[in-house]
Amino acid sequence: xxxxxxxxxxxxxxxxxxxxxxxxxxxxxxxxxxxxxxxxxxxxxxxxxxxxxxxxxxxxxxxxxxxxxxxxxxxxxxxxxxxxxxxxxxxxxxxxxxxxxxxxxxxxxxxxxxxxxxxxxxxxxxxxxxxxxxxxxxxxxxxxxxxxxxxxxxxxxxxxxxxxxxxxxxxxxxxxxxxxxxxxxxxxxxxxxxxxxxxxxxxxxxxxxxxxxxxxxxxxxxxxxxxxxxxxxxxxxxxxxxxxxxxxxxxxxxxxxxxxxxxxxxxxxxxxxxxxxxxxxxxxxxxxxxxxxxxxxxxxxxxxxxxxxxxxxxxxxxxxxxxxxxxxxxxxxxxxxxxxxxxxxxxxxxxxxxxxxxxxxxxxxxxxxxxxxxxxxxxxxxxxxxxxxxxxxxxxxxxxxxxxxxxxxxxxxxxxxxxxxxxxxxxxxxxxxxxxxxxxxxxxxxxxxxxxxxxxxxxxxxxxxxxxxxxxxxxxxxxxxxxxxxxxxxxxxxxxxxxxxxxxxxxxxxxxxxxxxxxxxxxxxxxxxxxxxxxxxxxxxxxxxxx
Numbered sequence: 078x079x080x081x082x083x084x085x086x087x088x089x090x091x092x093x094x095x096x097x098x099x100x101x102x103x104x105x106x107x108x109x110x111x112x113x114x115x116x117x118x119x120x121x122x123x124x125x126x127x128x129x130x131x132x133x134x135x136x137x138x139x140x141x142x143x144x145x146x147x148x149x150x151x152x153x154x155x156x157x158x159x160x161x162x163x164x165x166x167x168x169x170x171x172x173x174x175x176x177x178x179x180x181x182x183x184x185x186x187x188x189x190x191x192x193x194x195x196x197x198x199x200x201x202x203x204x205x206x207x208x209x210x211x212x213x214x215x216x217x218x219x220x221x222x223x224x225x226x227x228x229x230x231x232x233x234x235x236x237x238x239x240x241x242x243x244x245x246x247x248x249x250x251x252x253x254x255x256x257x258x259x260x261x262x263x264x265x266x267x268x269x270x271x272x273x274x275x276x277x278x279x280x281x282x283x284x285x286x287x288x289x290x291x292x293x294x295x296x297x298x299x300x301x302x303x304x305x306x307x308x309x310x311x312x313x314x315x316x317x318x319x320x321x322x323x324x325x326x327x328x329x330x331x332x333x334x335x336x337x338x339x340x341x342x343x344x345x346x347x348x349x350x351x352x353x354x355x356x357x358x359x360x361x362x363x364x365x366x367x368x369x370x371x372x373x374x375x376x377x378x379x380x381x382x383x384x385x386x387x388x389x390x391x392x393x394x395x396x397x398x399x400x401x402x403x404x405x406x407x408x409x410x411x412x413x414x415x416x417x418x419x420x421x422x423x424x425x426x427x428x429x430x431x432x433x434x435x436x437x438x439x440x441x442x443x444x445x446x447x448x449x450x451x452x453x454x455x456x457x458x459x460x461x462x463x464x465x466x467x468x469x470x471x472x473x474x475x476x477x478x479x480x481x482x483x484x485x486x487x488x489x490x491x492x493x494x495x496x497x498x499x500x501x502x503x504x505x506x507x508x509x510x511x512x513x514x515x516x517x518x519x520x521x522x523x524x525x526x527x528x529x530x531x532x533x534x535x536x537x538x539x540x541x542x543x544x545x546x547x548x549x550x551x552x553x554x555x556x557x558x559x560x561x562x563x564x565x566x567x568x569x570x571x572x573x574x575x576x577x578x579x580x581x582x583x584x585x586x587x588x589x590x591x592x593x594x595x596x597x598x599x600x601x602x603x604x605x606x607x608x609x610x611x612x613x614x615x616x617x618x619x620x621x622x623x624x
Contacts, residue, residue, distance in 0.1 A: 096315050097232070103309040107231050110284040110307065111239045114223055115246040116277040117182055120189055121219060122250020123270045124212035127196070128154055129251075130258035130266065135205075143200055150202055157209040158216070159533070163526040165217015169519030173222045177294075178229070178287045181222035182277075188215035189274045196267035220522035221515045228506030228514070228575070229289040230307050233593065237413040237571045240503045244494075245406035252399050289511060292323045326511040326576055346512050351583040355508035356521060358566055362422075362501035363525035365559030369429040370436075370552035371493040372529055373536040374398070374486060384545060385440070385482040394483060398490050405494025417571040417592040418500060422563050425496025430556030432489040437550035439482045444546070497559070501525060507570055510579045 097103055132154055135146045146154070173181035188211040195208035223243065231239050257266045285307060291300035300323065304316035346352060366372075374381060378398055382391040389397075413421060501521070509517035539548045570578050572593030581588040 095319055097308055099234075100309075103232075103311075104235060106307050106309060107235055107239065110230055111227050111242060113277070113280040113284050114182065114226055115242055116273060116280055117186065117219060117223060118243050118246040119250040119253075120186070120270065120273045120277055121212075121216050122247035122252075123254055123273065124189065124192070124216060124250075125158070125247070126251035126254030127263075127266065127270070128158070128209075130254055130263050131196075131205075134263045144202070144205070146202060146205075153206065154209060157206060158213040159526065159530040161210055161213030162217040163523040163530070165214045166220045166519050166523035166526060167217070169218050169221035169522065170516030171519070172218060174290075174515045177290050178222040178226040179281055179284065180286075182219065182226070183281045185215050185219045185222075186274050186278045188212070188218075190271060193267045193271045193274065197264050217519075217523070217526070221519040224502065224506040224518045224522070225289075225514050226287050226506075229287040230285075230303075232308075233572045233574050234414065236507060237418065237503055238410050240506055241406065241410045241413055241499050244499045244502050245403060245410060248399070248403050248406055248494075252403060255396065255399065288320070289323055289326070289514075292320075293327055293511070297324070322574075322576060326579070343512075346510075347516065351510050351579065352513045352517060354582045355504070356517060358508060359501050359505050359521040360524045361559070361562065361566070362497065362504065363521070363528050365426060365555060365563070366493070366497045366501060367525070367528040367532045368552060368555040369426065369493055369497060369559070370433045370489055370549060370556070371429070371498060372532045374490065375402070376533050377536060381486070381545075382483065385436075385486075386479040387483045388479045389483070397487065401487055401490045402494045405491045406499060408491075408495045409499050412495070413503070413571060415592075417569045417590075418496075418503065419563075419567055419569050419590060421496035422500050422567060423496075423560055425492045425494075425498070425500075426556045426560035426563065428492035429489055429497065430553045430560065432485045432492065433549045433553030433556060436482050436485045436489075437546040437548075437553060439478070439485070440544065440546035440549070443478070444544070497556075504570065507575060507578055508582065510582070511575075 132151055134142070135144045135154075136148075136151055138145050173185075176184070192208040192211040192215070195204050195211070199205050199208065224240075227240050227243065228236060254266065257269060261269065285303035286299065288300040288303040288307070291297070291303060297320070301313055301316060301320055304320055305311055305313060308316055308319075375398070378395040379391050382394045387394045409421060505518050505521050506514070536548070539551070543551070568578075568581055568588040569590040569592060570588065573588060577586070577588065580586045
């Protein structure tokens with residue numbers, strides 16, 4: 078007799094009725110499908126990191142290189158991506174939904190493939206711009222299918238951790254370009270990157286389509302086969318209850334009598350509470366994540382460490398920063414299943430706010446004390462010119478506290494990636510209802526990239542106007558404010574089923590802030606009928622079923 082896995086809250090209430098074993102066989106296909114999807118995100122991360130090795134190579138080209146770009150042209154290399162990605166995100170759901178999640182992820186690799194070839198064979202600035210346009214467009218278009226796919230194929234207790242791997246793989250993709258750039262020329266790196274694009278297309282052929290999308294297209298038998306694959310290559314009777322639950326998500330309104338919704342009715346779905354509330358939640362999370370100081374630190378790391386007089390080489394500090402981002406993302410993947418999203422969000426925003434304010438205090442103190450030579454602990458070296466009393470004297474002040482802002486910024490990188498930097502990307506695939514999930518994911522992603530663009534665009538002006546202390550003081554206030562607001566508006570979605578999350582935002586039933594985890598009943602409680610010698614009676618077969 079098969080024991081049931083049930084979603085159990087802290088108070089012992091039972092919510093799920095699926096006949097799934099919580100074992101390696103059940104989790105493995107979900108892990109494989111998400112890993113294949115992550116190959117695509119790894120390639121996208123490579124496009125983001127590639128500009129880091131491209132810019133210095135075309136700014137000061139080596140002998141024989143045909144490309145040489147002026148500063149005005151180079152500025153566009155770092156901007157085209159940020160401009161085009163939101164456009165791709167905005168239309169991502171509309172463009173990719175008709176052909177399905179899996180096929181969309183395969184098709185979006187074509188622009189990446191062409192872009193890498195353009196990079197390798199480029200002979201003019203126009204070729205570089207065209208390649209960057211294609212990578213930005215493809216990066217935007219992949220958001221909806223990628224984010225919705227992982228939410229729709231995973232079980233509730235695995236969804237948070239597996240979704241968090243998306244951001245981690247993008248960071249790893251960026252980091253690979255730093256490593257490739259150390260050993261290969263940038264044109265060679267572009268060719269090597271094509272390998273990952275081809276691997277992603279091939280690997281996607283071996284994973285199933287999202288059962289939610291198949292049900293939406295009324296391909297119920299294909300949806301059943303997809304669930305059988307995703308739940309451990311099991312039989313059709315095992316996935317029947319989950320299939321019925323997925324059907325129920327689409328059996329509302331006109332779907333009941335199998336008539337198609339009109340365009341105005343589809344648009345109306347995006348004006349309802351069930352869309353607007355999660356859209357605001359995700360957008361606000363993006364705002365806090367980008368204006369918590371990490372986005373500009375990631376972009377302007379070298380210059381920031383130089384301004385704050387980091388005690389180690391600014392390039393080594395940037396490399397350490399990248400490693401800490403990956404470690405923070407890994408910590409989020411490992412912890413989110415146990416802690417839930419709320420504690421990680423509060424921890425990361427709180428620590429980020431404290432770190433930013435400490436950086437601001439340090440910079441203000443350095444400007445008013447250390448730079449003026451008032452600090453008693455500063456080491457002063459005086460060099461007399463021409464050894465005369467009337468000659469000018471050069472004073473060099475060695476700052477003994479320069480390690481402090483560097484440490485604060487390192488902690489900032491680690492903390493933000495354990496929560497707030499990944500939070501909106503985790504939420505985006507699960508908070509929208511079935512009918513707006515794909516479109517909502519694309520629109521919310523576009524908002525996120527726009528906030529990222531504004532953060533980077535405003536940074537130089539903010540530093541010129543407010544200096545470092547004013548800029549990071551602002552970031553600290555935003556982070557602490559975000560921590561407070563998220564406490565009231567962020568529901569705990571970890572371990573919850575998609576229909577439960579949908580009911581929360583429609584106002585049918587509020588989610589609790591407890592983390593649901595799959596728990597197997599003890600074997601001695603599976604059936605008391607067995608103790609009564611009734612196991613052989615067909616009447617008592619499968620009596621573990623929860624009614």
